[in-house]
Amino acid sequence: xxxxxxxxxxxxxxxxxxxxxxxxxxxxxxxxxxxxxxxxxxxxxxxxxxxxxxxxxxxxxxxxxxxxxxxxxxxxxxxxxxxxxxxxxxxxxxx
Amino acid sequence: xxxxxxxxxxxxxxxxxxxxxxxxxxxxxxxxxxxxxxxxxxxxxxxxxxxxxxxxxxxxxxxxxxxxxxxxxxxxxxxxxxxxxxxxxxxxxxxxxxxxxxxxxxxxxxxxxxxxxxxxxxxxxxxxxxxxxxxxxxxxxxxxxxxxxxxxxxxxxxxxxxxxxxxxxxxxxxxxxxxxxxxxxxxxxxxxxxxxxxxxxxxxxxxxxxxxxxxxxxxxxxxxxxxxxxxxxxxxxxxxxxxxxxxxxxxxxxxxxxxxxxxxxxxxxxxxxxxxxxxxxxxxxxxxxxxxxxxxxxxxxxxxxxxxxxxxxxxxxxxxxxxxxxxxxxxxxxxxxxxxxxxxxxxxxxxxxxxxxxxxxxxxxxxxxxxxxxxxxxxxxxxxxxxxxxxxxxxxxxxxxxxxxxxxxxxxxxxxxxxxxxxxxxxxxxxxxxxxxxxxxxxxxxxxxxxxxxxxxxxxxxxxxxxxxxxxxxxxxxxxxxxxxxxxxx
Numbered sequence: 390x391x392x393x394x395x396x397x398x399x400x401x402x403x404x405x406x407x408x409x410x411x412x413x414x415x416x417x418x419x420x421x422x423x424x425x426x427x428x429x430x431x432x433x434x435x436x437x438x439x440x441x442x443x444x445x446x447x448x449x450x451x452x453x454x455x456x457x458x459x460x461x462x463x464x465x466x467x468x469x470x471x472x473x474x475x476x477x478x479x480x481x482x483x484x
Numbered sequence: 485x486x487x488x489x490x491x492x493x494x495x496x497x498x499x500x501x502x503x504x505x506x507x508x509x510x511x512x513x514x515x516x517x518x519x520x521x522x523x524x525x526x527x528x529x530x531x532x533x534x535x536x537x538x539x540x541x542x543x544x545x546x547x548x549x550x551x552x553x554x555x556x557x558x559x560x561x562x563x564x565x566x567x568x569x570x571x572x573x574x575x576x577x578x579x580x581x582x583x584x585x586x587x588x589x590x591x592x593x594x595x596x597x598x599x600x601x602x603x604x605x606x607x608x609x610x611x612x613x614x615x616x617x618x619x620x621x622x623x624x625x626x627x628x629x630x631x632x633x634x635x636x637x638x639x640x641x642x643x644x645x646x647x648x649x650x651x652x653x654x655x656x657x658x659x660x661x662x663x664x665x666x667x668x669x670x671x672x673x674x675x676x677x678x679x680x681x682x683x684x685x686x687x688x689x690x691x692x693x694x695x696x697x698x699x700x701x702x703x704x705x706x707x708x709x710x711x712x713x714x715x716x717x718x719x720x721x722x723x724x725x726x727x728x729x730x731x732x733x734x735x736x737x738x739x740x741x742x743x744x745x746x747x748x749x750x751x752x753x754x755x756x757x758x759x760x761x762x763x764x765x766x767x768x769x770x771x772x773x774x775x776x777x778x779x780x781x782x783x784x785x786x787x788x789x790x791x792x793x794x795x796x797x798x799x800x801x802x803x804x805x806x807x808x809x810x811x812x813x814x815x816x817x818x819x820x821x822x823x824x825x826x827x828x829x830x831x832x833x834x835x836x837x838x839x840x841x842x843x844x845x846x847x848x849x850x851x852x853x854x855x856x857x858x859x860x861x862x863x864x865x866x867x868x869x870x871x872x873x874x875x876x877x878x879x880x881x882x883x884x885x886x887x888x889x890x891x892x893x894x895x896x897x898x899x900x901x902x903x904x905x906x907x908x909x910x911x912x913x914x915x916x917x918x919x920x921x922x923x924x925x926x927x928x929x930x931x932x933x934x935x936x937x938x939x940x941x942x943x944x945x946x947x948x949x950x951x952x953x954x955x956x957x958x959x960x961x962x963x964x965x966x967x968x969x970x971x972x973x974x
Contacts, residue, residue, distance in 0.1 A: 397847070404806060404850040405813075405827065406843055407835030416844070419905055423848055426906050427795040430864055433871075440866030444697065444873065444922025445684045445947070449726050464585035470820035477815050482826050 391421045488513040489653040493557055493710035496656055500546070500556045507546070507556030511539035511600050514558040517654045518602055521972065524625045526639075526648040528563045529571050530603040538600040545598065554717040555598030560655035562646050563604035564611055565591045565701070566690040570601075574692040575609040575619035575642075578837025579818040588690025589722045590659060590701045597717035602655050606645030609839045610809065611666055611694045614911035616644025617902060618841040626674060626895045627652040627970035631936035637895040640670030640911075646704050647674040651970050657705040657714045661691060663698045664797050665891075665915025668927040671704055672890035672940025675929040675966065677957070678704045679711045682947045683922035684729035686715075687722030695804035696727075698797075698919050708928065708958040712736035715950065731948065739951030740958050745779030747956065750883035754790035755914060757892065764889045764939065767930050771887055771941045774963035775956070783883050787875040792868050793917040798909060799852050799865035800920070805842075806849025812837060844905060873921040880946050885956050888914050890927040890940035918944045926957050929966040938968070 397417045401408045408416060462475055471478040488510050491499065499505055515532045535558060542556040566572050566584035573579045587595075595601070608618040615638040616624040624644040626637040628651070639648040643660030647670035650658050660667035662680035671678025679702045686701040693699060703714035713736075721730040751772065756765070772782055814820035814833030821836045823829035838846065852861035879886065892913055901908045918925045924947070927940040941960060945953040968974075 392851070396851075400847050400850045400854065402831075403854065404846050405830040405834055406838065406846060407831040408843070409835075416847070419844060420847060420851070422906060423798065423844070424851075427799055427861070427865075430792055430795050430799075430868055431860075433789075433792060433868060435864060435867035435871070438867040438870050440863050441869040441873065442866075443727070444920075445682075445727065445729065447684075447727075447729070450723075450730075452723070461585070465816075467585050468582050468817035470814060470818070479815055480823065480826050480829055 392417060392424060489517045492707045493656040493705055493713060494707065496557060497713065501551070507539040507542040507600065508536065510556060511535050511558045514602055514655060517652070521652045521654050524627060524648050524652060524972070525622050526605055526624050526645040526652065526654065527560070527603045528573055528575070528606050528621045528645070531570060531601055534570070535600050535602050542598055542600060552596065552598030553713060554594060556600065557598070557656050558600045558602050559594060560602050560605045560646055560649045560658035561591055562607055562643050562659050562661060564607060564661050564692045565659060566692070567591055567601070567604065570604065572604065572692070573621065574611070575607045575621060576837065576839070576842070577620040577819060578812045578833070582817045586690060589687035589724060590691065590718050593720055594717050599717065605649055605658055608642035608644065609842050610692065610805070611642040611661055611663060612805070612841050612845055613641040614665070614669055614908055615901070616641040617898065618839055620839060623898050624648050625898070627972040628675065628895060628937055629971045633935070636898045638673065638898050640673035640891070640895065642666040643670050643704060647671055647676060647678070650674070650676050650704050650706060652972050657703055657710055659701055659718065660704045661699055661701050662919065663694050663801060664919045665912040667702045667704060668915050668925055668940070668942055669891045669911055671927040672938065673895040675938030675968065675970065676704060676706055677708055677711050677926065677928055678702065679715060679926040679950070679953070680919070680924060681715060681719065681950055682924045684727050685719050685948065685950065687720070687725040687728045689722055689724040693808040695801040696808060697804060698801060708954055708961050709737060709740065711926070712740060712954045729948070734951055736951050736954050739955050741955060742959060744775065744956055744959050747780045747885070748783050748883040749775050749780050750783050750785035750879050750886040752785050752787045752790065752879070752886060752888065754787050755888045757913065760892050763933050764892060767939045767941060768889050771930055771960060774960055775887065778959045778963070785879045785883060785886070787879060787917065789868065789871045789875050790917055793872055793920055794909060794913055796865045796868045796872065797916045797920060798848070799861050800869060802845040802849035803853050803862050804849070806846045806853065809842070809846055841905070869920050872917055876918070876921045876923060884946070884952060886944040888942045888944070890914060890942040894933040894937035894939055914942060923947060924950050924953055926953050928957050928960050928964070930960065930964045931966065932968055
């Protein structure tokens with residue numbers, strides 16, 4: 390399965406990663422090579438096989454729906470590149 | 485004092501208990517060894533002050549009769565484990581300056597057991613790689629060189645800094661993480677022991693996530709017994725990781741009886757791959773002879789879906805990575821590259837913050853999860869993963885453990901295979917299948933290649949049978965008598 394430059398640009402947009410124009414060509418080739426290589430999976434008949442969700446057969450544990458952590462806004466914000474008034478700050482999203 | 489760094493973890497534990505030396509003396513020797521080996525670039529962050537003050541606290545605890553199973557043992561921590569107030573990078577530019585305000589469960593368990601932290605070791609960016617060359621902080625040099633050559637070699641990856649630090653006697657042990665071979669392959673390349681436990685044995689909480697259905701922490705040490713001691717200190721149930729298994733952690737040393745008479749060892753025919761170097765086959769055959777001589781029975785087995793494991797992994801792991809790495813957005817921690825809008829800030833931050841291999845994998849992941857391709861790629865891979873796990877289940881009805889080589893080659897040159905992603909992926913051909921099945925595996929140094937580099941043998945076990953693996957691994961270790969030292973310290 391070959392991907393083209395437009396497809397790479399589209400998935401880069403979906404993944405929110407800026408790929409400079411001059412790197413798109415090389416990346417298109419690399420992704421095509423990887424996808425061609427994984428293509429060999431299609432030769433295997435998997436009709437009726439359950440997709441794996443977990444390697445360990447277990448039911449996910451449940452706990453009481455109560456607060457077990459919190460009250461640590463300073464710690465949460467400690468590593469923020471930009472914070473203000475106890476919040477994370479980002480560029481304006483509403484005009 | 486340099487001799488202290490040549491002790492095994494087991495010897496150091498016993499020496500500390502007898503009072504032959506203090507944790508302070510042992511730690512001081514290792515802090516100096518870390519400095520001497522800086523040219524390897526094995527550490528991203530050294531924490532000598534924390535190490536020495538931790539050693540003093542440890543000596544005090546021992547005086548009070550309160551010693552844990554790893555009391556006073558200096559360890560290195562892969563820089564994928566969050567450590568409170570200590571820079572944690574995951575080998576990535578995008579986590580610039582990140583100082584976690586919490587401690588990963590695995591490292592917290594180690595500190596509760598009495599261990600001392602020497603620093604944070606280098607790794608492939610977000611643990612994505614088999615060479616340690618994708619780290620934003622530069623590649624790590626393998627302490628080993630080919631005989632008669634000065635070419636620097638890779639330590640393997642992704643836990644390359646941990647492997648190099650343990651091989652170079654900078655640390656008595658180090659934590660690693662293994663998603664598709666990231667503990668076992670670098671252990672093989674550096675001539676040390678590396679164990680990936682069963683998925684669920686060690687908590688993933690506080691470890692930077694790569695592929696959550698595969699990631700598992702484990703010990704990297706110089707002997708099997710060292711690994712048994714260290715794993716006991718790392719493992720355990722953790723309510724903060726819902727996939728962490730609630731079963732008691734056994735004393736793995738107790739399982740190491742040396743008696744493997746009648747044990748059945750599976751030899752999978754699909755692991756004989758065309759083009760594998762003759763010396764890899766030879767070390768495998770040698771391992772078979774050693775186990776036979778110890779009274780084990782060899783059984784030819786088939787794991788028919790082996791050849792599909794790598795391509796399956798390279799759909800599932802990138803898919804999970806693309807989701808896990810969505811959190812690096814320049815808002816809450818790490819690097820922020822400004823943009824006029826929120827979306828532009830995201831794109832600029834992630835474009836600059838992630839390296840080439842991480843970008844490739846996120847994009848592959850986003851692609852195989854995108855509308856129209858989800859069934860053809862992602863669900864197909866999850867179905868084949870079931871078939872691969874079933875192969876092992878069927879095999880374990882006939883055998884107790886499986887013996888294979890760890891990697892298809894010895895360590896290669898820094899810079900080799902960098903322009904061909906798929907060639908790099910093939911490093912993990914022998915380690916990935918067990919990762920997909922969630923099974924425990926251990927790599928043991930088994931011998932040297934023709935040009936003097938370590939080669940590893942891999943043992944795979946049944947779920948939560950780490951004790952059996954340790955027992956068989958120790959028999960191999962005793963037979964192999966691997967006592968060669970890397971050039972940097974010999």
